[in-house]
Amino acid sequence: MEPQNNISNAFCSSLLLFSMNLLFLQHVSTATHLGNETDRLALLEFKHQVVNYRDGTLNSWNDSLPHCQWQGVTCSYRHQRVTALNLRGHGLVGSISPHIGNLTFLRFIDLRNNSFNGEIPQEVGRLFRLRHLNLTNNAIGGAIPVNLSRCSELRIIELATNNLVGKIPPEMGSLNKLVTLFLRANNLTGSIPHSVGNLSSLEQITVTFNNLEGSLPIQLGQLKRLTYLSIGVNHFSGMVPQTLYNISTITSFSVGENLLKGSLPANIGLTLPRLQVLGIGANQFSGTIPYSITNVSELQVLDLPENNVKGPVPNNLGDLKNLRILNVGINLLGTNTSQDLSFITSLTNCSNLQRLDLDGNNFGGELPNSIGNFSHQLTELGLGRNQISGIIPQDSKDLPTCTIPSNLGKLQRLQQLLLYGNRLSGQIPPSLGNLSQMYSLFLAINRLEGNIPSSIGNCQNLQMLELSQNRLTGIIPKDVMSFSSLSKHLNLSQNSLNGSLPQEVGKLRNINTLDISNNKLSGEIPGTIGDCSSLEYLNMQGNLFEGTIPLTLASLKGIQHLDLSGNNMSGEIPKDLGSLRFLQYLNLSFNELEGEVPTKGVFKNASAISVVGNTKLCGGILELNLPPCPTNVKKHGRPKAFKIGIIVGSVVLFSMLMMSFGALCFWRKERTRFSSGNLIGSGSFGSVYKGSLQQGKERLVAVKVLELEKSGASKSFAAECRALRNIRHRNLVKILSYCSSIDSKGNEFKALVYEFMENGSLDSWLHPEIVEVNTLRTLNLLQRLNIAIDVSSALHYLHNHCETPVIHCDLKPSNILLDNDLTAHVGDFGLARLHSGKTNDILQQQNSSIGVKGSIGYAAPGMILSYFVLDLDHRYVSFS
Numbered sequence: 001m002e003p004q005n006n007i008s009n010a011f012c013s014s015l016l017l018f019s020m021n022l023l024f025l026q027h028v029s030t031a032t033h034l035g036n037e038t039d040r041l042a043l044l045e046f047k048h049q050v051v052n053y054r055d056g057t058l059n060s061w062n063d064s065l066p067h068c069q070w071q072g073v074t075c076s077y078r079h080q081r082v083t084a085l086n087l088r089g090h091g092l093v094g095s096i097s098p099h100i101g102n103l104t105f106l107r108f109i110d111l112r113n114n115s116f117n118g119e120i121p122q123e124v125g126r127l128f129r130l131r132h133l134n135l136t137n138n139a140i141g142g143a144i145p146v147n148l149s150r151c152s153e154l155r156i157i158e159l160a161t162n163n164l165v166g167k168i169p170p171e172m173g174s175l176n177k178l179v180t181l182f183l184r185a186n187n188l189t190g191s192i193p194h195s196v197g198n199l200s201s202l203e204q205i206t207v208t209f210n211n212l213e214g215s216l217p218i219q220l221g222q223l224k225r226l227t228y229l230s231i232g233v234n235h236f237s238g239m240v241p242q243t244l245y246n247i248s249t250i251t252s253f254s255v256g257e258n259l260l261k262g263s264l265p266a267n268i269g270l271t272l273p274r275l276q277v278l279g280i281g282a283n284q285f286s287g288t289i290p291y292s293i294t295n296v297s298e299l300q301v302l303d304l305p306e307n308n309v310k311g312p313v314p315n316n317l318g319d320l321k322n323l324r325i326l327n328v329g330i331n332l333l334g335t336n337t338s339q340d341l342s343f344i345t346s347l348t349n350c351s352n353l354q355r356l357d358l359d360g361n362n363f364g365g366e367l368p369n370s371i372g373n374f375s376h377q378l379t380e381l382g383l384g385r386n387q388i389s390g391i392i393p394q395d396s397k398d399l400p401t402c403t404i405p406s407n408l409g410k411l412q413r414l415q416q417l418l419l420y421g422n423r424l425s426g427q428i429p430p431s432l433g434n435l436s437q438m439y440s441l442f443l444a445i446n447r448l449e450g451n452i453p454s455s456i457g458n459c460q461n462l463q464m465l466e467l468s469q470n471r472l473t474g475i476i477p478k479d480v481m482s483f484s485s486l487s488k489h490l491n492l493s494q495n496s497l498n499g500s501l502p503q504e505v506g507k508l509r510n511i512n513t514l515d516i517s518n519n520k521l522s523g524e525i526p527g528t529i530g531d532c533s534s535l536e537y538l539n540m541q542g543n544l545f546e547g548t549i550p551l552t553l554a555s556l557k558g559i560q561h562l563d564l565s566g567n568n569m570s571g572e573i574p575k576d577l578g579s580l581r582f583l584q585y586l587n588l589s590f591n592e593l594e595g596e597v598p599t600k601g602v603f604k605n606a607s608a609i610s611v612v613g614n615t616k617l618c619g620g621i622l623e624l625n626l627p628p629c630p631t632n633v634k635k636h637g638r639p640k641a642f643k644i645g646i647i648v649g650s651v652v653l654f655s656m657l658m659m660s661f662g663a664l665c666f667w668r669k670e671r672t673r674f675s676s677g678n679l680i681g682s683g684s685f686g687s688v689y690k691g692s693l694q695q696g697k698e699r700l701v702a703v704k705v706l707e708l709e710k711s712g713a714s715k716s717f718a719a720e721c722r723a724l725r726n727i728r729h730r731n732l733v734k735i736l737s738y739c740s741s742i743d744s745k746g747n748e749f750k751a752l753v754y755e756f757m758e759n760g761s762l763d764s765w766l767h768p769e770i771v772e773v774n775t776l777r778t779l780n781l782l783q784r785l786n787i788a789i790d791v792s793s794a795l796h797y798l799h800n801h802c803e804t805p806v807i808h809c810d811l812k813p814s815n816i817l818l819d820n821d822l823t824a825h826v827g828d829f830g831l832a833r834l835h836s837g838k839t840n841d842i843l844q845q846q847n848s849s850i851g852v853k854g855s856i857g858y859a860a861p862g863m864i865l866s867y868f869v870l871d872l873d874h875r876y877v878s879f880s
Helices: 001-047 098-102 122-126 146-150 170-174 194-198 218-222 242-246 293-296 343-347 369-373 408-409 430-434 453-456 476-482 502-508 527-531 552-555 576-581 640-672 711-722 761-768 780-798 839-846 863-869
Strands: 050-052 073-075 082-086 093-095 108-110 114-116 133-134 156-158 181-182 202-204 227-228 233-239 252-253 259-263 276-280 284-286 301-304 326-327 355-357 380-382 415-418 438-444 449-450 464-466 489-492 498-500 514-515 522-523 536-540 543-548 561-563 568-571 585-587 593-597 616-619 679-682 686-695 697-706 735-742 750-757 816-818 822-827
Touching: 098 122, 114 514, 122 146, 170 194, 170 498, 194 218, 218 242, 252 761, 276 369, 301 536, 453 476, 476 502, 543 816, 552 576, 576 735, 640 839, 711 750, 761 816, 780 816, 780 822
Parallel strands: 082 108, 093 114, 108 133, 133 156, 156 181, 181 202, 202 227, 227 252, 233 259, 252 276, 259 284, 276 301, 301 326, 326 355, 355 380, 380 415, 415 438, 438 464, 464 489, 489 514, 498 522, 514 536, 522 543, 536 561, 543 568, 561 585, 568 593, 593 616
Antiparallel strands: 050 093, 073 082, 679 686, 686 697, 697 750, 735 750, 816 822
């Protein structure tokens, strides 16, 4: 019986063990289910705090799917617990729910590139398994949670580009597994806590663009694995701890724009052998550039500007084969001797060199010819504000001697050439015209002479040209005045240039500043100056200009500073200058102007204008102390009857011209009945036909004939006339005339006559109806960008520089017309309205269906720019 009892006992034991395992599994299953439910509810609370998501990211977060299948959610395979939350770059707006702390299995959180606000919840400290936290590029405020130090498994903390305030918590020093700490671009204050030295695993730390201060803790030298140190643009002061220079693993050492002082160690090239970036600019460093720096074979960036570094530049910098940027500008380098620039020849061995800035030092001697042998990768060359001088021979004996080597023209990728503030003499080499990618050329404050080479006109990307304070002579080349790219400034002042100002000056449509003062320029100021619609600063004083002040100056709606003093200008002061609402300074002194001084606009402020030295002026405000204008003598000495006769004659002549033009329109309508073969488009209120006018030579025009039987056509005609009567801009379709008459059947007839645009509408280019591969018209990216700029310029003028702002209300590709040069012109003002300035009226219209404007294809002005650039494959882009 004993064996039987043993079997029975064994069976009972097995049964008991099975039961216990069953109960355990049931408990685990119940716990897992409860945990899963906790995760699901926490995710729903997270979604509840998100008030907007642009691409439907969280639409899947509902009961139709298990939460482990929701977008951006990753779960563990075994227990189905949430381990990762990846929602980066989805445009999420809202705050981070404290319930995120219930996702206790989370190891990875990536919410970067969204619009989260509020604060980082303290509950994040519950996530004891968390390894990676990335909240970069949001709008999160508040302080860094102290509880974050409880997440002992953290390897990566990235909180850059937010609105965090307060101090860096010292408690973070307990995160001994932390590898990366990115806190740049916040509003953090205080100092770097000493406890950071306990982060023995730390490899990367950046706190740039904050308000941190104090000295750098010596404990930073304990970070033996550190490779990336970036603490620039703060308020750190004192010495850099010498122990930092002994961390041989460092590849990037950037401490620029602080208040740090001291000098670079003489053996830095030996103690930091892996260094790739050394940036100490805009501090108070002194001493010399260590010669050992040339031992750092991987060095790419040597950035030391705006310090007190002195002495010579090492001659063997050419050993740094990977060097891309060398910036030692605004220091005390050089001794104003002939050997100061000998290191330049060595730099020609740096085949990757892109930027060389030696500006603002004490370099003397001659500019070596070897400068033309620099890497073709070079884009910026700055040698301004030194003592460079001397004569350097050219490559050809037939050319005149010149201190600017002609072989600079070999640097095809050069974008910025700064040689201003030296002692350079000789002529400007014509070879500079080969630098087709150059956008900034500064040769001012030298002793350059001779003519301005017309070849500079080949630099079609030039945005800034600075040739002032030299000894240049001759005329201003027309090619130099034809830069449509010049958008910042052109300064030719304080030279000896002569001749007239070319008519081509009107092609400087995007120029902000034009300074041709203190030369010997003569003749009349061309009326095309009024086409420079972006001009804000115009200096023409100290020349020999004569004739009247061009009326077109009143077209410069954004002008702020205008100086015509010290010339031979005559005639009256144009009253329309008083309508320039942004004009803050006007100097017309020492000319031969006469007549009454206006009293509106800038003329109301005696401190903003100067008219002294014009003995024939009268009137104006009392502060100018000018004699009153005679009441019985008109401004040009003409009798009153003479002027009245001129006015009456002009009115009669204008009336006769309008009647003749109306008859011409009527005759052509009856004769051709606007043949459908001339139809070039149709709109809501009429059709547009191609026609011609005989005015000496045939001139093509576009005639918009209103279909008056359609509701709103007459209002459209009136609105367009009202909108266009007082506006003028290069990017608006120009109205030549109008017809308003009665046809042979007694019906009312109205038509508008415009300039003809050879290349039709933008819509016909973006979405052609005829799909023939060999004839398909396309716009490249540069053309699209230029069109976008043209349209923006027109809208800026309509909204900000018209006496009464104009709202177009129907901007779309079919209403943007292209001329022969593909310059864009905004047209069709049939739905336009004038902005009375009454905000309440506009808001009321915007909030009611009556105020809705536009037609099919309409896009808000702020969206039209995206349309041009994105529509690369001729498909419509949705703006919804």
